[in-house]
Amino acid sequence: MPELPEVETVRQGLAKWVTGRRIASVEVRHPRAIRRHLPGADHFAAVLAGHTVIDVCRRGKYLWLPLDSGDAIIGHLGMSGQLLFQPGDAPDEAHLRIRFRFADGGPELRFVDQRTFGGLSVSPGGAELPAEIAHIARDPMDPLFSDADFVANLRRKHTEVKRALLDQTLISGVGNIYADEALWRSKLHGARPTDAITKPAAARLLGHVREVLSEALVAGGTSFDALYVNVNGESGYFDRSLNVYGREGEPCNRCGTPIRREAFMNRSSFSCPRCQPRPRRPVRATS
Template sequence: MPELPEVEVVRRGLVSWVRGRTITAVEVVDPRSVRRHALGPEDFAGNLEGARVLDVVRRGKFLWLPLTDSPADASAADPSCDADATPAPAVALMAHLGMSGQLLMQDSSVPDEKHLKVRLRLSTADGMPAELRFVDQRIFGGLFLTALIPTADGGPGGLAETPLPLIAEEAAHIARDPLDPCFSFDEFYRRLRTRRTGLKRALLDQGLVSGIGNIYADEALWQARLHFARPTDTLRRAEAARVLDAAREVMTDALAAGGTSFDSLYVNVNGASGYFDRSLNAYGREGQECRRCAAASLVSLIKRDQFMNRSSYSCPVCQPRPRNGRW
């Protein structure tokens, strides 16, 4: 599954191409990719045609495009964390990438991709591709229209160029992510201490902190020198801050590298793959030397453990498992 940095790479790419443009035509090539739109492909296309894209917003791994029918609705809201400007848009186009979904900007002259599912034609703009294409080989992802509702804390719904105090209804249940300027460490730590679970399980809880998936959880824990089974109710404030800072750092580094790509399906809007997998210190490195221990002339091999029907990677020397650990 693409994780937060991969989705943020897509968001940043889309903003420069689609913001302010009007959807002039919609072609649903495969109805399965709009199955989450309950009223069907015709309603999906009919409601999108003529709509103007205000922005591209992300919270955690959720990505949506607020839409308006009128240019007058595009007034900017206060981008601060306590924004209280009157929200204008009421509907957004939600993009769920699933396992293999891609949002690609293409010129009309470019041949259709093999797994093209939905085509959005956009209003003319100098030097910009004319189409936004949704491509999905495995068909676990999709597009659908969703309502925008006020955020619970009155702050922006997520990362955007012009933040509005609105959030896509399907994303309203998840917490802010560590890259969100409105993320509250105090609230995170307070809630973390009330959990009686292992640290990695807590980091993967999207209701506590969003956007940290399996790969970046392992990387953040390795960097913070903490074991995934560390009980959350024993975590000191400085340790919690250390692992959150590590998560921000590894995800920011992944953003700079274009995301983490283990196959050709994870691409940005221009079709390019990320390269952060070359910099991973723990994830996927079972049986290989721990780089930190090796630098200290210690011999230690990365270990893989079964974890929540997945795998967890850690160093048994610099990330010792606590005796009272919780999985």
């Protein structure tokens, strides 16, 4: 499940292995892996061929690769997307969607995606933040991220705090796993109304978000199966450090109470019933 630490790990691998290389050809194996590109797969391949990757950037969970043509490749891994470097003679992966060959004849770049929630697109944005992802907020590791703005914007919203953490226009890079982990560290239940969170509590929560993201980044990310891997196909090991996510029924690492699992937006939230009591009242009366 690629969230910020996983995507940043992939970005670093890409930066090392693809910067400065000239794309020789692009092979699109599955049309759904190309996003918002009405001219079609052939055109997508044609506008990229012959151009050199000059950088690898990230905004939240999006990657973008400026080219010397002034265009940029935008990528999102979705749930199961992988960007892998492979020798040209390595057998095709079962879910190989897009293949990039390079003029230097070195390892090719493969976009592999089982569930096709991810995809690539081309933007004329170049080295600037592409317009397609301009709505994505800065992430909390970004030097230009404003803590004060985050606290103010969070408290201005009328929603539940976990929803807010997952809102990529408020703060980017946080997904279901790290949201649950940060809330546990802050002893907050995800259903707590954002407009009732004090400034200090919001600042503490932000600190815990930053803490869990940076610890996971050092560990190379989290993976429960082989779905998230770095560009060399290796999994991270932060899952050993998770305190609540996926630990239903297991003892809380703080108080020993069995971790609870609750339905949340057609998925799951994990929390400690004792450290993170549910708010007493619903967010807001409906009338």
